[in-house]
Amino acid sequence: MKKSKTGRGRQKSGLLPELMAAHQKRTLLIRLLSLALGAATIGQAVLLAQAVQRIFVEKAAPASLIAVFALLLGVMAVRTLLAHANGRIGLRIAADAKKELRARLLRTLAANPLITARQGQTGGKVSLALDTVDEADGYFSQYTPKMIEASIIPLLILIAVFILHVPSGLILLFTAPFIPLFMALIGIQTKHKSEEKFEQLARFSGTFLDSLQGLVTLKLFGRAKRQEREIERSSLSYRDATMDILRVAFTNTFALETIVMLGIGIVALELALQLVVFKNMQFHTAFLILLLVPEFYNLLKNMGTAFHGGRTSLGAIRNIELTLAENGIRETQTAGQSDNQSVRGNTVTGSTMMGSTVTSDVDAASDLGASRGDQTPAFAASQEDSVPEKSFPPAIELSELSFHYGSDAFTLNAGSLLIEPGQQIAIVGKSGSGKTTLLHLIAGLLPPSSGEVRIAGRALTQASEDDWFKHVTYITQHPYIFAGTVAENIAIGTDRDVSRTEIVQAAEAAGLSALAAELEHGYDTIVGDGGRGLSGGEKQRLALARAFLKRPSVLLFDEPTVGLDLHTERILMQAIAELSQQATVITIAHRLHTIRQADRILFMEQGRLIGSGSHEELLDTLPPYAQMVEIQRKGITT
C-alpha cells in the first residue's frame, strides 16, 4: 500500500505498483484466506491442547474424544487447504505478472532494436526477457503471499496468547522485533561485505569461463596444465571470499536463532513457574501457549526468508523497469516530436507552400483515423491522393533530419535534401561516420530525433510505413536467413501469393540454382538456425532473390566490404544494375565503381552530411572527399 502511494507521488507510477494494482482482488483474497489460516492454526492448537488435557489430566476414555479427534483432523485438513490456496493464488499472480512483463519487454524490443543495438548485446536482451523475468517470479509467487501471511497470522497468535496469559504475550512481543531487526542486519551487512569483495568475486568467478574460451590459445602456447592450477586457485579464492560474506550472514542467523530459542525457553520456564509455584494456570492453557509459540516464531522467520527472496526479485523488476523506461522515454520523445513537426510544418513551410501544410494536416488526421478505425470516404480519397501507386519510385525528401542515440554521444545531422525518383545515390564516408544510421533514417527504420523524411511529399510516420515498406527492399551486408526452407526464405520478400515458378525464377536470377542442386531437398531444404548453414556469398544471393521477387521501387543496399567470392561479386553487380532500372537506389558504397556511377554522392563525416554531388564535383569541391579517395588508392597500390 505504502509503495503504491509513493509510486503515484513520483508522477510516473512505478512498474511494480502498476502490476500489483491489477491483482487487488487476489491480494484481498489472500488476506481473507490468511485470516482464516490464522484461525485454523490457533484452532488446531486449541483442539490439540484440549485433547491432551482430556486424555492426560482428566483421563477421559478415547471413545469419548472421537468428536474432538475428528474435528482436529478436519481443522488440519482445512489449514492445509488454506495454505495451498494461498500458494495457488500467488502462482496465478506470478504467472499473470510474468506474462505482462514479458509482453511489455518483447513489445519494446520489437518496437526498435536498432536504437538499443549500440548499447546492449542481443544475448543480454534475450536473457532479460527470459531469465530476468523468471527472477521476478519470486516477488509475486512467494514474497507477496508470505508477507501477507506473516503480517496477519502472528498478530492473531499474539492476541490469542495475550488473552490466554499476558506475561507470555509480553515475552513474545518483546522478542519478536529482534527477528526483523536481525534479518535487516543480515541483509545490510552481507550487502556491504559483498560490495567490498565485489572486485575479487568478479575476478575469481570469471576465470573458469575465461579459460574455457581461451582453451585453444592456451593449448597452442603450452599453458593448459598451468591454467588448470590457476582455475583451482581462483575457485578456492572465490570460495574463501564468498565464505567471508556468508560467515557474516550465518553469524547473524546464529544470533537470531538463539533469540528464538531463548524466547521459547523463557516462555517454557515462565509457564512452569506459573503452574508449579503460583498454581494459577491450567495445564491446558500452558500447553496451548507452548504449541502456539513456535508457530509464531516460525512465521516471523519465514517472513525473513521471503524478504530475502523478494529483494532479488525486486532487483530483477527494477532492471526490467529501467529497460522499459529507456525505451519508453524514446517513444514519448518521438511522439512529442511528431506533434512539433506538424506545428512547424504549419508555420515554416506554410508560408512558402500551401501544399505541405495540407499534407501535414492529413497526417494528423490519418493518425486520428487510424486510432478511430473508421475513415470518412473523403479522407480515404485524400490519402490515396497523397501516395498514388504510380508515384513509385517516389521522391524522397529529408527535412532538417537529425538523430541521436539515447545514451552515447553520437549525433547525426543530415540536414535537408531531395532524392528524385529513380536516382542512384551513394553514401560515402569512413567507418563510424554515420552512413548506416543515415540509411536507416531514410528507410524509416529509425525514428528521427528531429526533422522528418517525406516520401512523395508525405511524412513517413508509423501510420504510413506499412505502405512505404511495400515498395522497399533493403539488402544488408549480412542478410538474415530465417529458420525455414530456401523457398520460404525467398518468398518472405513479398506479401503477395507467389507461385513456385516465380520463386525458382528469382532464385535463378540471383545465381542460386547451383546451391539448390547441391542441397538434398533443393529449394525445400531447411536453412538458417537448426538447418543447413549457408556461406556469406550464398546469403547475399538469397537476399538478391528476395529483391528479384519483390521488384522494389526503392532499393537500399549496404555494399559488402570484403570477403565475397567472385561469383557472388559478379551476380551482385549485375543484379543491382538490373534492379536499379526501375528503382531509386540508395547504396552505402565501398566500391569506386559504384561511386562513380552514382548520380549523387552523399559524403558523411563524423555524423554530418558535409557534401553532396557527383564524383567529379566532390573531387573538386570537397577536399576531405578527395583525400579519402586518394588515401585508399595509395594504400592499395603501394
Added chain:
Amino acid sequence: MSEFSLFFRAMLKERKDILLSILGGFLAGIAGVVLFSASGYLIAKTVFVPPLYTLILLTSLVKILGLVRAASRYGERLFSHRATFSLLSRLRTDFFARLVPLAPGILNRKRSGDLLARIVGDIESLQFYFLRVAYPPIIVVSVFLATVLFASFFSIWIALLLMLGMLITAFAVPAFVRIGQHKTDGRVRRQRAALSSETTELLYGFIDLKVYGRLQQCEQALLAASGELTEAQQSDALHLLRGQSLHSFVTFFVSWGVLVLGAFLIANGSMAGVFLAMLIMASMTVFDESAALATLPAYKRDSAFAANRLGETFAAAESNTDGKADSKPAAKLERDAAVSVELDNVHFRYAEDWRPVLSGVSLQFEAGSKTAIVGPSGSGKTSILELILKLHAPTEGRIVLNGTPIGELDAEDLWSRTNVVLQAGHFFRGTVRDNLLLEDDSRSEQELLNVLEQVNLPGKRLDDLILEKGENLSDGEKQRLAIARALLKSGRLWLLDEPTSSLDYVTERRVLEAMLERAKDDTLVMVCHRLAGLERMDQIVVVDRGVIVETGTYDQLMQIRGYFYEMKQIERQMIGSFDDAEA
C-alpha cells in the same frame, strides 16, 4: 553416469567438511526435537507438582539445547557451504582437464560461446547437488531415526508411526512430485528454448522482418510463445506446491496419529500419560527438518539434467576424437631448422557441417618459404592452418611436416615449435605480461618492451590490466598483442591467420615488416584478407570454396589475369572500408 561418479569422487575428497556438516545438521535437528520434547515434558510434569529443582534442571536443559541447536546450525551452514564451493572448484578443474584434449573439436561450432556458457552453468548447478539433493535426506533420515529410537523407549507403536511418517515424507511424497514432473518434463525447457530462439531471430532479423512487413506476425508468435512458457512454468510450480501441501498434511496427520494412538495406549495403561505432550511436541518438531525435502525433486531434476547434458556433450566430443588419447605419437620436429610442409590431396569436413570445407587440396610450403593464402571468406583458408596445426585431422589425404606424417607428430611439441596468430586469439583477465603467455621467465623486461614497441604498442605497460576476452582492448590492439605473443616464441614455423586485418595500412606495414624480419629464415604461412603487400611473398595461394584456384607469385598471378587479378581489381575499387577504428 560418469558425471555423477566424478561428482562423488569429488565429494569423497571433501569428506571432512561433509561429515562435519552432517554432524552439525544432525545435532541441530536432534537438539530441536529434544528441546521441544523437554518443554512438553516439563509442562506435563507440573501437573504432578514436582520438586522445584527438577523444573530448574529441565528449564536449564531447554536453554542449553537452544544454544546447542543454534550453534550446530551455524556449524552446519558453514561447513556445508564450504564443501559446496570446494566441490565446485574440484568439478571445474576436473572438467577443464577433460576438456583440454577435446579442444578445439568441441569449440569449433558457430555457437561455441553458448556451449561453453552452458558447460559453466551446468557445472554450477551440479555444485548444488550436494547441498540441495544429497545432503537433506541424510539429515532427515538420521534425525528421524534418532527420534524414532527415542520414541521407542515410550511406545513402540508411536515409534513405528513416526517411522511411517518419515518414509512417506522422505520418499513417497518426493516420488509423487517426480511422477507429476515426468509428465511435464522438458516442456518448460522446450518452451524456453523456443522463446529464446524466436527472440533472437526477431532481434537479428529485425531489418528484414520490418522491411518485409513480417514484424507484427513475428511479435504475435513471440507473445504466444511467452504465454505458453508461462503456462508450462505454472503447471510445473503447481506440481511442486501440491507436493508441499501434501507434505504438510502428512506431518499434521502423523501428529494427529500420535495423539490418537497415545490416547488409546494411555487408556489401556501401556504408556504413562505424562509422555503424551512430549511425544506430540517431538513429532511436530521432527518434521521441521524434512521441509527441505518437498522442494528436493525440483533440484534433483535440474542437476540430473545438467549431469546428463554434460555427459552427452563430452561423450559426443570424446567419440569424435577417439583413439587419439590412447597412443600418443612421439615423433618430434628437429630443433633449429625451418619446417617444410606438404599437403597432399587433403579433404576436410567439420563433423557438424553438411559440405566439405576443403576438397582435394595439394600444397607445398618449402622450408624457409613465405606463402600467402587468399580467397573469399568461408573458402577454407583458416582450415588449412588448423590442419597443419593438428587441431583437426583431415578426412582424407596426407599432411607431412619435415618428411614426417602429421599423425606421427607429438602435437604439443609441434605447437611449441610454431608461432601462431589465430584470427580470434583469446586474451585472459590479467596483466599484459600474463597475456604474452611466455614459455619461461628468461625474457628480460627490456626485451618484452622492445617487442611491444615493434608491434606499435609503445604505450602499453607490462602491468596494464586486461579484462576477460580482452574486452578493454580494441580489435587493433588485440591483433598487435597477438603478434607480440608470436614474436616472443622461438618456433621456426609461422602460421598467421589474418593477423593485421584491423590495422591501418601504415601500422600494418610496420608490424608485418617486423614479423618478416624475425621470420626471414623460417617458414611462414599467412592467411590474408587484404591483397596489399603480397609482392614479396614467394607464393600466393588462391582458394575458393575449398579448392585451390591458382598458385604463383604476385607477378605471375597478375599476368595470367585470373581470379587473383580480378580480386585485386575489386579491392582497388574499395573505399572507406579499411580504416582502423582507432585511426
